[in-house]
Amino acid sequence: MQLEKNPLGPHFQVLSQTHNSLARRGRIHTPHGVIQTPAFMSVGTAGTVKGMTPADLKDLGAEIILSNAYHLYLRPGHLFIEKRGGLHNFMAWDRPILTDSGGYQVFSLNALSKITEEGVDFQSHIDGSRHFISPEKAIGIEAALGADIIMAFDECLEYPATYPRAEDSLNRTLRWAARSMSAHHRKDQFLYGIIQGGCYPDLRERGIEGLLPLGFDGFALGGLSVGEPQEEMLKVLDQVVPLIPIDKPRYLMGVGTPSDLVEAVSRGVDLFDCVLPTRHARTGILFTSRGELHIKNARYKEDDLPLDPNCQCYTCSHFSRAYLRHLFISKELLAMRLNTLHNLYYYLSLMSGLRKSIEQDSLDQFRQHFYDDRATGI
Amino acid sequence: MQLEKNPLGPHFQVLSQTHNSLARRGRIHTPHGVIQTPAFMSVGTAGTVKGMTPADLKDLGAEIILSNAYHLYLRPGHLFIEKRGGLHNFMAWDRPILTDSGGYQVFSLNALSKITEEGVDFQSHIDGSRHFISPEKAIGIEAALGADIIMAFDECLEYPATYPRAEDSLNRTLRWAARSMSAHHRKDQFLYGIIQGGCYPDLRERGIEGLLPLGFDGFALGGLSVGEPQEEMLKVLDQVVPLIPIDKPRYLMGVGTPSDLVEAVSRGVDLFDCVLPTRHARTGILFTSRGELHIKNARYKEDDLPLDPNCQCYTCSHFSRAYLRHLFISKELLAMRLNTLHNLYYYLSLMSGLRKSIEQDSLDQFRQHFYDDRATGI
Numbered sequence: 001m002q003l004e005k006n007p008l009g010p011h012f013q014v015l016s017q018t019h020n021s022l023a024r025r026g027r028i029h030t031p032h033g034v035i036q037t038p039a040f041m042s043v044g045t046a047g048t049v050k051g052m053t054p055a056d057l058k059d060l061g062a063e064i065i066l067s068n069a070y071h072l073y074l075r076p077g078h079l080f081i082e083k084r085g086g087l088h089n090f091m092a093w094d095r096p097i098l099t100d101s102g103g104y105q106v107f108s109l110n111a112l113s114k115i116t117e118e119g120v121d122f123q124s125h126i127d128g129s130r131h132f133i134s135p136e137k138a139i140g141i142e143a144a145l146g147a148d149i150i151m152a153f154d155e156c157l158e159y160p161a162t163y164p165r166a167e168d169s170l171n172r173t174l175r176w177a178a179r180s181m182s183a184h185h186r187k188d189q190f191l192y193g194i195i196q197g198g199c200y201p202d203l204r205e206r207g208i209e210g211l212l213p214l215g216f217d218g219f220a221l222g223g224l225s226v227g228e229p230q231e232e233m234l235k236v237l238d239q240v241v242p243l244i245p246i247d248k249p250r251y252l253m254g255v256g257t258p259s260d261l262v263e264a265v266s267r268g269v270d271l272f273d274c275v276l277p278t279r280h281a282r283t284g285i286l287f288t289s290r291g292e293l294h295i296k297n298a299r300y301k302e303d304d305l306p307l308d309p310n311c312q313c314y315t316c317s318h319f320s321r322a323y324l325r326h327l328f329i330s331k332e333l334l335a336m337r338l339n340t341l342h343n344l345y346y347y348l349s350l351m352s353g354l355r356k357s358i359e360q361d362s363l364d365q366f367r368q369h370f371y372d373d374r375a376t377g378i
Numbered sequence: 379m380q381l382e383k384n385p386l387g388p389h390f391q392v393l394s395q396t397h398n399s400l401a402r403r404g405r406i407h408t409p410h411g412v413i414q415t416p417a418f419m420s421v422g423t424a425g426t427v428k429g430m431t432p433a434d435l436k437d438l439g440a441e442i443i444l445s446n447a448y449h450l451y452l453r454p455g456h457l458f459i460e461k462r463g464g465l466h467n468f469m470a471w472d473r474p475i476l477t478d479s480g481g482y483q484v485f486s487l488n489a490l491s492k493i494t495e496e497g498v499d500f501q502s503h504i505d506g507s508r509h510f511i512s513p514e515k516a517i518g519i520e521a522a523l524g525a526d527i528i529m530a531f532d533e534c535l536e537y538p539a540t541y542p543r544a545e546d547s548l549n550r551t552l553r554w555a556a557r558s559m560s561a562h563h564r565k566d567q568f569l570y571g572i573i574q575g576g577c578y579p580d581l582r583e584r585g586i587e588g589l590l591p592l593g594f595d596g597f598a599l600g601g602l603s604v605g606e607p608q609e610e611m612l613k614v615l616d617q618v619v620p621l622i623p624i625d626k627p628r629y630l631m632g633v634g635t636p637s638d639l640v641e642a643v644s645r646g647v648d649l650f651d652c653v654l655p656t657r658h659a660r661t662g663i664l665f666t667s668r669g670e671l672h673i674k675n676a677r678y679k680e681d682d683l684p685l686d687p688n689c690q691c692y693t694c695s696h697f698s699r700a701y702l703r704h705l706f707i708s709k710e711l712l713a714m715r716l717n718t719l720h721n722l723y724y725y726l727s728l729m730s731g732l733r734k735s736i737e738q739d740s741l742d743q744f745r746q747h748f749y750d751d752r753a754t755g756i
Contacts, residue, residue, distance in 0.1 A: 046710060048710050054696065055692070075707070076700075076704045080680070090698075090701055320462065323468055323469065326454045327424075327425075332424060333426075333428045
């Protein structure tokens with residue numbers, strides 16, 4: 001399929017689609033540059049992608065990173081960062097940034113959070129101090145941080161949840177979405193709404209329909225990858241993605257495994273973020289075309305092969321599994337660095353492979369190769 | 379003063395000297411390349427300079443690193459590394475490496491080490507297992523690792539030490555030096571002897587005179603920077619350096635602070651290694667032209683200046699003290715990385731400044747500026 005020069009709007013362009021799926025190649029335009037989609041966002045929770053310099057991230061080809069409003073609000077503070085010229089300037093990253101609103105974190109990191117119609121009262125996971133975040137406050141924090149794309153404040157539903165619980169939560173999320181939009185004033189930030197509704201199709205449908213009139217620049221699927229089987233997540237995608245206007249970016253929050261990415265891209269998702277590549281790197285779990293490899297395993301002790309013989313990353317071009325295992329066992333800093341470089345390279349290459357296969361309308365073959373390689377084993 | 383093309387031998391060339399000191403510019407030739415001296419060796423204890431890739435080290439201009447035979451012997455094992463093609467290949471560093479012999483570590487890391495004429499019986503600091511290293515075994519370990527420059531096995535004297543204790547230890551070190559030389563067979567490795575003798579001038583004299591007939595390729599000053607005041611160390615240098623043949627590299631082991639380097643270079647030392655820049659980086663102590671800066675200090679909380687406004691390193695070119703403090707307080711991996719980059723850059727620039735000032739015979743002015751800048755304070 002030819003790339004189409006068909007800008008559908010100022011923020012997002014669809015360039016091409018496959019003939020037999022909802023997968024599409026696109027471009028997201030932001031004040032700090034363009035993001036080729038489908039794209040994976042590396043997670044930089046506290047204003048740094050753990051262990052990576054901005055130069056490393058650029059070398060890896062990262063076009064956008066995600067940072068967490070919740071964490072930056074608590075430390076060093078959003079107004080503190082605003083005074084330093086905003087998050088881009090503070091962390092010396094001049095490409096696009098997306099901030100989440102903290103909705104997920106106030107629940108997942110706080111057993112003692114208390115929710116009211118007004119917002120959420122929670123305890124800092126750092127020093128135990130009490131804080132309150134409302135939709136208005138979340139948007140204010142995100143405005144101060146100055147990311148290119150910001151997220152509405154939502155209630156992130158636990159899994160599993162009963163229908164009444166899911167419905168109640170969805171209604172609150174919709175009211176908060178309207179308040180988020182009303183509080184949104186920075187014209188240089190794009191605001192995305194978050195579709196909730198759990199695993200209940202009718203609630204998900206109301207989740208998107210309730211957001212549509214509010215004028216969001218993009219739509220995220222929230223409350224997934226919270227413990228449900230992949231099959232259930234894909235069922236939600238199959239149902240909800242077609243309900244999202246074709247000219248808006250579709251962002252699947254907090255997802256996922258390599259297979260999740262392949263399946264979700266095939267179902268028309270444009271944007272992802274996940275801590276897996278960076279977090280797994282630090283615990284010695286490395287992604288390869290043939291599956292995951294636990295570097296501390298004794299079988300790699302005298303293994304002189306690179307992590308992934310098919311990988312072109314700095315780590316695989318220079319170091320053996322035996323060396324990486326030595327670093328990991330010795331708790332050397334460089335272990336985390338080289339592992340993170342590799343895992344992010346794996347994720348970003350997977351996305352670039354997916355993008356290319358959509359351009360060439362060969363996504364089915366790409367998917368087949370992806371699963372065949374993994375089936376071979378390491 | 380003009381650079382002289384006057385090769386004094388296959389391993390080391392003196393290129394120029396100042397008119398009023400023993401300081402000299404030189405070149406050390408090794409199978410993996412040339413080292414411009416005076417030079418500082420970054421410490422890569424376990425086959426990695428903590429947090430730095432070989433590419434980082436090359437970007438910093440590092441021409442040689444030091445690694446520790448003791449640590450590599452214990453983990454992953456010297457024969458293990460030999461099977462992986464030697465240390466250069468294992469750690470993907472294709473420039474010169476110097477290995478110490480483990481003499482210092484078996485004492486400093488082992489309260490329970492037992493010394494006999496044959497060698498040292500000690501306990502692994504990793505798993506408590508018992509090991510024995512003799513001069514022959516140390517040279518064998520270093521041969522297996524395959525560094526370009528290797529060190530004789532010595533007894534590292536504690537500070538302070540009585541005269542009889544120092545004399546006894548020196549005599550043993552001299553006997554071990556002869557045994558180290560007899561055990562040395564690899565023609566592609568240069569073996570340096572270690573001058574001991576504590577703070578006793580006559581013992582230091584015997585320390586070098588006993589080594590001279592053995593045919594070492596270079597001479598190290600050992601047992602310094604072990605707690606004695608700088609003044610005492612410099613007195614030893616003033617006395618001992620002139621006793622070392624002018625055509626041999628002079629290596630001051632485990633030293634030191636920036637001021638130690640300036641003073642020792644002024645006294646004719648060619649080679650240094652020290653954990654200070656890398657270790658201090660990890661505890662948040664940063665070297666600057668105006669002295670040391672403790673990044674966790676509250677005074678840097680809202681400080682938008684770089685660590686050192688005069689520094690051209692990656693860290694100083696991109697990040698503020700406020701950001702670096704945030705990373706450090708948040709225990710972020712990137713803190714260690716950026717701090718290490720900066721501190722090594724500081725040390726390597728200091729050495730390159732010293733080399734240039736020797737070439738231009740302006741070491742006195744360099745020294746003056748060095749102390750004037752520090753006196754200004756941060």
